[in-house]
Amino acid sequence: MLLGFEHIGMTSGDLDRAIAFYCDLLGFKLVLRKPQTQGELAFLDAGGGMLEIFAPGPGIQPARDVPQGEAGARHLTFAFTDIGTVIEQLATAGVDIIERPRRAHNQEMFKRVAFVRDPDGIIIELAERAEGR
Template sequence: MRLLHTMLRVGDLDRSIAFYTDILGMKLLRRQDYPEGRFTLAFVGYQPESEGAVLELTHNWDTASYELGNGYGHIALGVPDAYAACEAIRAAGGKVVREAGPMKHGTTVIAFVDDPDGYKIELIQRD
């Protein structure tokens, strides 16, 4: 077995695709409309689905927004430099909600950004 994807429900699919591709540097891997079900699926990631896990962005045509609930945590992305990543994300119009710096109870450098729907994305600095 292997992890294939994580699904996020999004209110504005084009806005979300732009965030994940233009700001976080992922690629749009595929997109499919399902008119009978009134939804669209878009898959984004850093590599092909055959090589690693990706994100499935689900847009239900009749739903403009969602409540995130209290069970969701975050998506984590490895980055070579969390400080530079925050600057690049901010310069591209992204929202940094926790500046890069060491974890509260550790030394790992992390940061957090929000996607357009408010989903948290953790940036973890990797050497």
């Protein structure tokens, strides 16, 4: 029996920078950070699942966007009560804003969405849930 979503694993070129982005700017909670044989690992709690971030050390290239026609994870989405406020905080912090808040295409699921890049170039969608979700 399925219990729920647990975590997604990611690689980062700088664990301190990733933790600062996800915890300090987006509000995640650091639940575990520990050294590995090669690098360091952290688990960050988003409230409904976690990010497992592995930083193997120097030389990690930024993430690349999944090209059209190729399978893969296109972005990570996190729900907020007010994405306008979050976007302004991220912009002030110098985060790469891809798309400012706009009306969502799938209004059954989300009212508004916005897109940014995390410090490793991964696309992050910020979403306000539709009424009743």
